Amino acid sequence: MANTYDLIQSYNLSSDSSGGVTFSNIPNVYTHLILNCSVKGNRLNTREDLSITINGNTGSYSNVRFYGASGGGRGSDGGTGWNYLGMASGATAASNIFGNSEIIFTNYTSNTLKNAISNSGVSASTSSGDVYQLGFGFLSAPTNLTAAISSININSINGTALNTGSTLYLYGLRNT
Amino acid sequence: MTKLKSVEINCETGEVIETPYTDAELAELVVLEAQLEIEAQERREAAEAAAAAKAAAKASAEAKLAALGLTAEEIAAL
Numbered sequence: 001m002a003n004t005y006d007l008i009q010s011y012n013l014s015s016d017s018s019g020g021v022t023f024s025n026i027p028n029v030y031t032h033l034i035l036n037c038s039v040k041g042n043r044l045n046t047r048e049d050l051s052i053t054i055n056g057n058t059g060s061y062s063n064v065r066f067y068g069a070s071g072g073g074r075g076s077d078g079g080t081g082w083n084y085l086g087m088a089s090g091a092t093a094a095s096n097i098f099g100n101s102e103i104i105f106t107n108y109t110s111n112t113l114k115n116a117i118s119n120s121g122v123s124a125s126t127s128s129g130d131v132y133q134l135g136f137g138f139l140s141a142p143t144n145l146t147a148a149i150s151s152i153n154i155n156s157i158n159g160t161a162l163n164t165g166s167t168l169y170l171y172g173l174r175n176t
Numbered sequence: 177m178t179k180l181k182s183v184e185i186n187c188e189t190g191e192v193i194e195t196p197y198t199d200a201e202l203a204e205l206v207v208l209e210a211q212l213e214i215e216a217q218e219r220r221e222a223a224e225a226a227a228a229a230k231a232a233a234k235a236s237a238e239a240k241l242a243a244l245g246l247t248a249e250e251i252a253a254l
Contacts, residue, residue, distance in 0.1 A: 015180050
Protein backbone atom coordinates (compact mmCIF):
# COMPACT_ATOMS: atom_id res chain seq x y z
CA MET A 1 0.00 0.00 0.00
CA ALA A 2 1.33 3.35 -0.95
CA ASN A 3 2.43 5.66 1.84
CA THR A 4 2.31 8.78 -0.33
CA TYR A 5 -0.54 9.86 -2.55
CA ASP A 6 0.39 13.22 -4.07
CA LEU A 7 -1.60 15.39 -6.41
CA ILE A 8 0.88 16.14 -9.20
CA GLN A 9 -1.34 18.43 -11.29
CA SER A 10 -5.00 18.98 -12.05
CA TYR A 11 -6.82 20.76 -14.83
CA ASN A 12 -10.34 22.00 -15.50
CA LEU A 13 -11.17 22.56 -19.17
CA SER A 14 -12.61 26.04 -19.67
CA SER A 15 -12.90 25.54 -23.45
CA ASP A 16 -13.40 22.52 -25.71
CA SER A 17 -10.09 20.98 -26.76
CA SER A 18 -9.80 18.91 -29.93
CA GLY A 19 -6.35 17.71 -28.92
CA GLY A 20 -7.53 16.62 -25.50
CA VAL A 21 -5.35 17.23 -22.46
CA THR A 22 -1.70 16.32 -22.04
CA PHE A 23 0.19 16.05 -18.77
CA SER A 24 3.85 16.51 -19.68
CA ASN A 25 7.16 16.38 -17.77
CA ILE A 26 5.68 13.93 -15.29
CA PRO A 27 8.22 13.50 -12.47
CA ASN A 28 9.73 10.02 -12.15
CA VAL A 29 9.85 9.98 -8.34
CA TYR A 30 6.72 7.86 -7.82
CA THR A 31 5.97 4.15 -8.12
CA HIS A 32 2.56 4.37 -9.80
CA LEU A 33 0.41 7.07 -11.38
CA ILE A 34 -3.34 7.47 -11.07
CA LEU A 35 -5.34 9.66 -13.44
CA ASN A 36 -8.81 10.54 -12.19
CA CYS A 37 -11.04 12.08 -14.82
CA SER A 38 -14.53 13.46 -14.96
CA VAL A 39 -14.90 14.12 -18.66
CA LYS A 40 -17.31 14.74 -21.49
CA GLY A 41 -16.74 14.32 -25.22
CA ASN A 42 -18.80 15.54 -28.15
CA ARG A 43 -19.62 12.17 -29.73
CA LEU A 44 -23.33 11.92 -30.61
CA ASN A 45 -23.98 9.22 -28.01
CA THR A 46 -24.59 9.03 -24.28
CA ARG A 47 -21.11 7.54 -23.87
CA GLU A 48 -17.72 8.25 -25.36
CA ASP A 49 -14.49 6.28 -25.27
CA LEU A 50 -11.22 7.85 -24.27
CA SER A 51 -7.90 7.45 -26.02
CA ILE A 52 -4.63 7.26 -24.12
CA THR A 53 -1.33 8.24 -25.73
CA ILE A 54 1.84 7.78 -23.70
CA ASN A 55 4.99 9.79 -24.39
CA GLY A 56 3.51 10.85 -27.74
CA ASN A 57 3.93 7.29 -28.98
CA THR A 58 1.26 6.58 -31.60
CA GLY A 59 2.42 3.01 -32.22
CA SER A 60 0.31 -0.07 -31.76
CA TYR A 61 -1.46 -0.22 -28.40
CA SER A 62 -3.60 -3.18 -27.37
CA ASN A 63 -6.58 -3.25 -25.10
CA VAL A 64 -9.34 -5.39 -23.66
CA ARG A 65 -12.58 -4.02 -22.21
CA PHE A 66 -15.54 -5.46 -20.38
CA TYR A 67 -18.67 -3.40 -20.20
CA GLY A 68 -22.34 -3.40 -19.37
CA ALA A 69 -25.27 -1.04 -19.68
CA SER A 70 -28.60 -0.74 -17.94
CA GLY A 71 -30.42 -1.45 -21.21
CA GLY A 72 -29.02 -4.98 -21.19
CA GLY A 73 -26.08 -4.50 -23.54
CA ARG A 74 -22.96 -6.10 -22.15
CA GLY A 75 -19.91 -7.75 -23.52
CA SER A 76 -16.25 -7.34 -24.20
CA ASP A 77 -14.02 -6.13 -26.98
CA GLY A 78 -10.48 -5.14 -27.65
CA GLY A 79 -7.53 -5.96 -29.77
CA THR A 80 -4.30 -4.76 -31.26
CA GLY A 81 -4.26 -1.24 -32.58
CA TRP A 82 -6.74 0.11 -30.04
CA ASN A 83 -5.74 2.67 -27.44
CA TYR A 84 -9.19 3.06 -25.88
CA LEU A 85 -9.34 3.07 -22.10
CA GLY A 86 -11.83 4.69 -19.78
CA MET A 87 -15.14 6.34 -20.41
CA ALA A 88 -16.61 9.80 -20.83
CA SER A 89 -20.13 11.01 -21.29
CA GLY A 90 -21.15 11.93 -24.82
CA ALA A 91 -23.02 14.77 -26.45
CA THR A 92 -26.49 13.27 -25.99
CA ALA A 93 -26.04 13.02 -22.23
CA ALA A 94 -27.24 16.08 -20.32
CA SER A 95 -24.77 18.94 -20.26
CA ASN A 96 -24.04 18.49 -16.56
CA ILE A 97 -23.31 14.76 -16.91
CA PHE A 98 -19.68 13.64 -17.02
CA GLY A 99 -18.22 10.17 -17.30
CA ASN A 100 -15.86 9.10 -14.54
CA SER A 101 -12.69 7.11 -14.97
CA GLU A 102 -9.81 6.10 -12.77
CA ILE A 103 -6.80 4.97 -14.78
CA ILE A 104 -3.80 3.44 -13.01
CA PHE A 105 -0.38 3.35 -14.65
CA THR A 106 1.62 0.80 -12.70
CA ASN A 107 5.42 0.91 -12.34
CA TYR A 108 5.56 3.75 -14.85
CA THR A 109 9.31 4.35 -14.51
CA SER A 110 10.39 0.76 -15.14
CA ASN A 111 11.86 -0.24 -18.48
CA THR A 112 9.34 -3.02 -18.94
CA LEU A 113 6.21 -2.97 -21.06
CA LYS A 114 3.92 -0.16 -19.94
CA ASN A 115 0.31 -0.85 -19.15
CA ALA A 116 -2.67 0.71 -17.50
CA ILE A 117 -5.93 -0.48 -16.02
CA SER A 118 -9.13 1.45 -15.65
CA ASN A 119 -12.55 1.39 -14.16
CA SER A 120 -15.11 3.81 -15.41
CA GLY A 121 -18.76 4.59 -15.66
CA VAL A 122 -21.31 7.08 -16.85
CA SER A 123 -24.99 7.61 -16.19
CA ALA A 124 -27.11 9.73 -18.48
CA SER A 125 -30.71 10.81 -18.62
CA THR A 126 -32.05 10.60 -22.16
CA SER A 127 -35.42 11.12 -23.79
CA SER A 128 -35.93 7.35 -23.72
CA GLY A 129 -34.92 6.93 -20.08
CA ASP A 130 -31.89 6.79 -17.89
CA VAL A 131 -28.84 4.89 -19.08
CA TYR A 132 -26.13 3.51 -16.82
CA GLN A 133 -22.92 2.17 -18.25
CA LEU A 134 -19.92 0.64 -16.55
CA GLY A 135 -16.64 -0.64 -17.89
CA PHE A 136 -13.31 -2.11 -16.89
CA GLY A 137 -10.33 -2.12 -19.17
CA PHE A 138 -6.68 -2.90 -19.64
CA LEU A 139 -4.30 -1.16 -22.01
CA SER A 140 -0.88 -2.33 -23.12
CA ALA A 141 1.43 0.26 -24.65
CA PRO A 142 3.52 -0.29 -27.81
CA THR A 143 6.39 -2.70 -27.12
CA ASN A 144 8.99 -0.09 -28.07
CA LEU A 145 7.83 2.17 -25.27
CA THR A 146 10.33 1.24 -22.59
CA ALA A 147 11.26 4.67 -21.21
CA ALA A 148 9.57 5.99 -18.09
CA ILE A 149 6.19 7.56 -18.75
CA SER A 150 6.80 11.30 -18.98
CA SER A 151 3.62 12.41 -20.72
CA ILE A 152 0.04 11.20 -20.96
CA ASN A 153 -2.53 12.52 -23.40
CA ILE A 154 -6.21 11.77 -22.94
CA ASN A 155 -8.77 12.59 -25.58
CA SER A 156 -12.19 11.86 -27.01
CA ILE A 157 -11.78 9.19 -29.67
CA ASN A 158 -15.02 9.09 -31.63
CA GLY A 159 -15.89 12.75 -31.33
CA THR A 160 -13.70 15.71 -32.11
CA ALA A 161 -13.07 17.25 -28.70
CA LEU A 162 -13.07 16.98 -24.94
CA ASN A 163 -15.64 19.40 -23.64
CA THR A 164 -15.66 22.35 -21.29
CA GLY A 165 -16.10 21.40 -17.65
CA SER A 166 -14.06 18.22 -17.88
CA THR A 167 -11.70 17.86 -14.93
CA LEU A 168 -8.56 15.74 -14.70
CA TYR A 169 -6.36 14.97 -11.69
CA LEU A 170 -3.00 13.23 -11.93
CA TYR A 171 -1.71 11.64 -8.72
CA GLY A 172 1.57 9.97 -7.86
CA LEU A 173 1.86 7.02 -5.46
CA ARG A 174 5.02 5.87 -3.77
CA ASN A 175 6.02 3.64 -0.92
CA THR A 176 8.00 6.20 1.06
CA MET B 177 -16.38 30.38 -27.06
CA THR B 178 -12.70 29.78 -27.70
CA LYS B 179 -11.91 26.34 -29.04
CA LEU B 180 -8.53 24.89 -28.27
CA LYS B 181 -6.28 22.76 -30.44
CA SER B 182 -4.58 21.34 -27.41
CA VAL B 183 -3.91 21.75 -23.72
CA GLU B 184 -0.62 20.81 -22.08
CA ILE B 185 0.02 20.89 -18.35
CA ASN B 186 3.72 20.85 -17.48
CA CYS B 187 3.84 18.79 -14.30
CA GLU B 188 7.24 20.13 -13.25
CA THR B 189 6.51 23.83 -13.58
CA GLY B 190 2.72 23.90 -13.37
CA GLU B 191 2.65 25.92 -16.59
CA VAL B 192 -0.47 25.40 -18.71
CA ILE B 193 -0.13 25.87 -22.46
CA GLU B 194 -3.51 26.32 -24.15
CA THR B 195 -3.19 26.50 -27.93
CA PRO B 196 -6.28 28.11 -29.50
CA TYR B 197 -7.42 27.82 -33.08
CA THR B 198 -6.96 30.87 -35.25
CA ASP B 199 -10.12 32.39 -36.73
CA ALA B 200 -9.28 30.87 -40.12
CA GLU B 201 -8.68 27.42 -38.61
CA LEU B 202 -11.87 27.69 -36.62
CA ALA B 203 -13.83 28.49 -39.79
CA GLU B 204 -12.33 25.41 -41.46
CA LEU B 205 -13.18 23.33 -38.40
CA VAL B 206 -16.82 24.44 -38.46
CA VAL B 207 -17.05 23.34 -42.11
CA LEU B 208 -15.32 20.03 -41.33
CA GLU B 209 -17.57 19.28 -38.35
CA ALA B 210 -20.66 20.12 -40.40
CA GLN B 211 -19.44 17.76 -43.11
CA LEU B 212 -18.79 15.02 -40.55
CA GLU B 213 -22.28 15.48 -39.15
CA ILE B 214 -23.81 15.24 -42.65
CA GLU B 215 -21.83 12.05 -43.29
CA ALA B 216 -22.90 10.61 -39.95
CA GLN B 217 -26.52 11.43 -40.72
CA GLU B 218 -26.20 9.79 -44.15
CA ARG B 219 -24.74 6.66 -42.52
CA ARG B 220 -27.58 6.58 -39.99
CA GLU B 221 -30.20 6.97 -42.73
CA ALA B 222 -28.53 4.29 -44.87
CA ALA B 223 -28.46 1.90 -41.92
CA GLU B 224 -32.11 2.62 -41.15
CA ALA B 225 -33.08 2.12 -44.80
CA ALA B 226 -31.15 -1.17 -44.95
CA ALA B 227 -32.83 -2.36 -41.76
CA ALA B 228 -36.26 -1.39 -43.10
CA ALA B 229 -35.58 -3.17 -46.41
CA LYS B 230 -34.45 -6.28 -44.55
CA ALA B 231 -37.56 -6.24 -42.37
CA ALA B 232 -39.78 -5.76 -45.43
CA ALA B 233 -38.08 -8.67 -47.23
CA LYS B 234 -38.52 -10.86 -44.16
CA ALA B 235 -42.20 -9.93 -43.87
CA SER B 236 -42.72 -10.63 -47.57
CA ALA B 237 -41.03 -14.03 -47.32
CA GLU B 238 -43.07 -14.91 -44.24
CA ALA B 239 -46.29 -13.90 -46.00
CA LYS B 240 -45.43 -16.13 -48.96
CA LEU B 241 -44.63 -19.05 -46.66
CA ALA B 242 -47.86 -18.49 -44.76
CA ALA B 243 -49.73 -18.48 -48.07
CA LEU B 244 -48.20 -21.90 -48.76
CA GLY B 245 -49.77 -23.15 -45.55
CA LEU B 246 -46.86 -23.02 -43.09
CA THR B 247 -47.70 -22.14 -39.49
CA ALA B 248 -45.94 -19.31 -37.63
CA GLU B 249 -44.00 -21.91 -35.61
CA GLU B 250 -42.85 -23.66 -38.77
CA ILE B 251 -41.78 -20.36 -40.33
CA ALA B 252 -39.90 -19.38 -37.18
CA ALA B 253 -38.09 -22.72 -37.25
CA LEU B 254 -36.76 -22.11 -40.77
